[in-house]
Amino acid sequence: MGLQREQIVEGLVEILGSDRVITDEKVLKESSLDRYRKYEQVNEIYTQPIPAAVVYVESTQDVKEVLMFANENGINVVPRTGQSAIEGGLETAKENSIVVDGSGMNKVLKIDKYNMQVTVECGVPLQGLDDMLREQGYTTGHSPQSKPLAQLGGLVATRSIGQFSTLYGGIEDMVVGLEAVFPNGEVCRVKNIPRRAAGPDIRHVVIGNEGALCYITEVTIKIFKYQPENNVFLGYTIDDMKNGFDALRAVMVEGFKPSIARLYDAADASLHFDWSGDKNVLIFMAEGPSGITAATAAGIDKLVKAFPGVDSVDPKIIEKWFAGLNWGPEEIAEEKLEILATKNIGITTEVSGCWDCIYEIYDNACKRIMEEVPDMTLMGGHSSHSYINGTNMYFVYYYNIVDCTPEEEINKYHNQINRIICEEVIKYGGSIVHHHGLGKARAHYVWEEYGSSFYILDTLKKAFDPNGIMNMGTLIPIKHNEKHPWEF
Amino acid sequence: MKSILGSFKVVPDLDLLSAEDWEPGVDHLVDTSFVKSMLNVFDESALEMMLKLSDLGESLGTSIKLNGVTVGNKLCDNYLKTLYALGFARADRIESDDEILFKPERTVAALKEYIEKTEMPDLIVMGSKSADNASGCVPLFLAEELKIPCITAVTEMQLLEDGKVRVTNLYDGGIQIRDVQGTFMAVIGDVPGTYLRVPTLKERMQRGKKEIIPVLLETENEEKQKLINSHPVIEKREGRLVSSEDLYPFLKERMMKL
Ligand SMILES: Cc1cc2nc3c(=O)[nH]c(=O)nc-3n(C[C@H](O)[C@H](O)[C@H](O)COP(=O)(O)OP(=O)(O)OC[C@H]3O[C@@H](n4cnc5c(N)ncnc54)[C@H](O)[C@@H]3O)c2cc1C
Numbered sequence: 001m002g003l004q005r006e007q008i009v010e011g012l013v014e015i016l017g018s019d020r021v022i023t024d025e026k027v028l029k030e031s032s033l034d035r036y037r038k039y040e041q042v043n044e045i046y047t048q049p050i051p052a053a054v055v056y057v058e059s060t061q062d063v064k065e066v067l068m069f070a071n072e073n074g075i076n077v078v079p080r081t082g083q084s085a086i087e088g089g090l091e092t093a094k095e096n097s098i099v100v101d102g103s104g105m106n107k108v109l110k111i112d113k114y115n116m117q118v119t120v121e122c123g124v125p126l127q128g129l130d131d132m133l134r135e136q137g138y139t140t141g142h143s144p145q146s147k148p149l150a151q152l153g154g155l156v157a158t159r160s161i162g163q164f165s166t167l168y169g170g171i172e173d174m175v176v177g178l179e180a181v182f183p184n185g186e187v188c189r190v191k192n193i194p195r196r197a198a199g200p201d202i203r204h205v206v207i208g209n210e211g212a213l214c215y216i217t218e219v220t221i222k223i224f225k226y227q228p229e230n231n232v233f234l235g236y237t238i239d240d241m242k243n244g245f246d247a248l249r250a251v252m253v254e255g256f257k258p259s260i261a262r263l264y265d266a267a268d269a270s271l272h273f274d275w276s277g278d279k280n281v282l283i284f285m286a287e288g289p290s291g292i293t294a295a296t297a298a299g300i301d302k303l304v305k306a307f308p309g310v311d312s313v314d315p316k317i318i319e320k321w322f323a324g325l326n327w328g329p330e331e332i333a334e335e336k337l338e339i340l341a342t343k344n345i346g347i348t349t350e351v352s353g354c355w356d357c358i359y360e361i362y363d364n365a366c367k368r369i370m371e372e373v374p375d376m377t378l379m380g381g382h383s384s385h386s387y388i389n390g391t392n393m394y395f396v397y398y399y400n401i402v403d404c405t406p407e408e409e410i411n412k413y414h415n416q417i418n419r420i421i422c423e424e425v426i427k428y429g430g431s432i433v434h435h436h437g438l439g440k441a442r443a444h445y446v447w448e449e450y451g452s453s454f455y456i457l458d459t460l461k462k463a464f465d466p467n468g469i470m471n472m473g474t475l476i477p478i479k480h481n482e483k484h485p486w487e488f
Numbered sequence: 489m490k491s492i493l494g495s496f497k498v499v500p501d502l503d504l505l506s507a508e509d510w511e512p513g514v515d516h517l518v519d520t521s522f523v524k525s526m527l528n529v530f531d532e533s534a535l536e537m538m539l540k541l542s543d544l545g546e547s548l549g550t551s552i553k554l555n556g557v558t559v560g561n562k563l564c565d566n567y568l569k570t571l572y573a574l575g576f577a578r579a580d581r582i583e584s585d586d587e588i589l590f591k592p593e594r595t596v597a598a599l600k601e602y603i604e605k606t607e608m609p610d611l612i613v614m615g616s617k618s619a620d621n622a623s624g625c626v627p628l629f630l631a632e633e634l635k636i637p638c639i640t641a642v643t644e645m646q647l648l649e650d651g652k653v654r655v656t657n658l659y660d661g662g663i664q665i666r667d668v669q670g671t672f673m674a675v676i677g678d679v680p681g682t683y684l685r686v687p688t689l690k691e692r693m694q695r696g697k698k699e700i701i702p703v704l705l706e707t708e709n710e711e712k713q714k715l716i717n718s719h720p721v722i723e724k725r726e727g728r729l730v731s732s733e734d735l736y737p738f739l740k741e742r743m744m745k746l
Contacts, residue, residue, distance in 0.1 A: 270566070272524060273524060274524055274525050274563055274566075314522070316522055317522040320504075320506075320509065320522045320523065321504075321522070321523075321524075323506050324504045324505075324506065337680075337681050337683075338683050340681070341681050341682060341683045342683045342684075342685050342686055344685070344686040370689060375688055376688060376689050376690075377686045377687065377688050377689060378689070379689065398686065399688075400685075400686060400688060
């Protein structure tokens with residue numbers, strides 16, 4: 001027989017003191033979900049089990065004690081930092097969960113300019129860190145659209161990626177070392193080194209664990225020289241989306257390293273630009289020392305212009321547009337009002353695939369969604385992170401919510417759209433998640449995503465979290481409806 | 489009520505400008521050419537109000553024809569297509585490529601001519617002003633030109649069974665509600681949280697594909713009302729700074745006056 005709610009709170013107060021154990025009902029309700037259930041969130045309807053408490057940890061020791069308490073008593077723990085999760089990672093799927101908030105662990109521990117690395121606690125906000133580094137002529141190179149919201153613990157836990165990834169890589173390419181606490185209280189530090197070949201790269205057990213294996217308390221990431229004066233922007237319209245993917249591929253395959261390489265389809269472009277009309281848009285940015293940026297831009301320009309149906313766009317427009325792309329609390333508040341007034345909601349799903357199938361994934365998913373899902377008001381997407389062997393597709397879709405309650409919305413629309421996207425991705429052998437994490441929704445496709453390698457993930461979960469207390473339902477679902485996996 | 493005309497303006501989304509973009513250029517204007525456009529917020533409220541009136545009409549068994557018009561360049565066409573997709577019977581663009589800020593008389597002349605050429609609606613709905621620095625004169629001048637009554641700072645409109653429109657507006661710091669009969673101009677004020685509804689892709693396919701053929705007018709520059717000057721109304725509290733030594737004589741003097 002597990003602990004009652006009151007006993008859980010008492011136990012937590014004993015560890016952290018009453019100031020850092022929050023049981024206010026509104027806070028608890030708001031902490032039971034994230035932006036995956038955006039329509040429930042804006043309507044303040046809460047369908048998930050309400051947590052027993054939200055606790056604020058301030059040190060690795062705090063995390064260790066809370067995790068050990070939860071582990072001994074079989075209580076579900078949901079780690080969180082910046083709260084910008086959008087895939088259900090913050091949903092408290094089990095009764096009486098503890099939300100462990102690390103945003104108070106916000107110290108920058110060391111800026112090591114000689115070794116070009118910075119060590120921070122998990123609750124350091126990325127925006128603050130990068131602004132501080134930029135003032136000193138450095139940057140993390142990490143710039144997700146949620147930069148004004150996200151914090152380092154969450155960014156590492158979700159395997160996040162930033163807008164300059166084609167040059168700097170995803171967070172997995174930036175993390176050089178870290179500290180994490182496992183449910184049994186074990187504190188593990190992975191040292192900061194440029195590379196090693198001493199067995200498997202154990203950083204990757206922690207990076208992307210989505211709070212389902214361990215709690216990340218500290219990370220060390222690379223820093224880079226910040227030289228914005230050398231940035232060069234390029235913009236084009238391109239008639240055909242397939243040619244657009246080919247142009248992206250050519251840029252990667254020919255060995256160019258722009259920091260941004262993006263392809264917007266016409267529908268998605270219409271959300272950003274007036275001038276694109278019914279054309280697709282290609283965008284590049286070259287970053288780094290001036291000689292390199294000039295050569296990169298010149299090379300890409302020549303390559304792209306050789307494709308049919310390409311027209312150049314004033315680079316200033318691209319530069320200015322890009323500067324206003326990030327989302328902070330103001331945009332989220334404005335979005336809430338708009339959704340409530342119009343009952344029109346915009347959502348995204350990001351996937352990836354090799355060059356030989358990405359167009360088919362994009363095209364089939366868009367067509368099927370427009371045919372099979374009612375009340376769609378926009379269906380499109382963009383590719384924003386390219387690699388030598390393929391790229392991602394970031395589906396962007398809006399729909400009107402008609403004749404359904406906030407509780408019903410998720411199954412009527414959002415889950416159906418995700419289902420179609422995942423079906424198409426699996427069919428072509430791509431990945432159903434490019435950078436937001438599996439969370440709790442797409443976790444229902446974990447078996448198809450992993451195939452025979454599910455054994456490794458499942459064994460990791462069982463080994464590190466034998467009592468099943470770490471963010472249950474994330475990565476691997478708690479309950480799974482075989483017949484209708486997308487109804488939950 | 490048979491028809492409503494809504495006039496709107498497409499403006500740059502100034503929220504997308506960064507602090508440094510606000511530096512005025514050579515002509516003392518801020519360059520907004522690279523930012524995405526949006527519907528002027530007052531006009532957006534106005535257009536949504538029209539749709540709500542039409543919904544109400546339908547529930548009362550009255551079909552209301554909605555027409556939309558704007559003065560501008562090709563950039564506006566997407567917005568006009570959206571209106572078609574939302575069920576507007578007509579959505580027109582009066583061709584104009586120059587900046588008509590501070591020239592309300594030209595917009596008024598164009599809209600007047602447009603109305604004369606098309607039809608006189610039962611209700612004209614306009615946002616109270618097109619930009620922070622706009623004069624807000626257009627609806628008032630147009631109402632005067634058309635010789636119809638004009639209600640400003642409107643926040644809500646309801647269609648009544650007898651065909652009248654119940655208009656709520658802000659008036660002298662209070663709220664005024666009245667039932668209006670006959671043709672009039674409603675100038676929509678600040679109605680926070682109103683957004684234009686979004687047509688579905690199917691509606692866009694069915695109705696929003698109409699080509700927008702710009703309306704060319706003859707009397708672009710004919711102006712009867714001309715803005716000659718404008719100056720701010722300075723509203724200050726009447727007050728005087730009184731030092732402690734002067735306080736007693738000052739109070740005494742005031743008492744004497746009373
Ligand atoms: C407007 C918007 C734009 C976005 N753009 C991008 C983008 O460009 N690129 C991108 O990659 N993502 C993007 N995201 C998604 C989101 O910002 C990222 O997933 C981000 O990494 C989450 O960081 P966070 O600090 O907000 O984490 P949270 O939301 O607090 O948590 C996210 C997940 O990580 C786990 N977690 C959090 N902290 C810890 C910890 N200390 N230890 C272990 N687990 C932890 C949580 O349990 C949860 O599963 C966007 C989100 C929004 C709302």
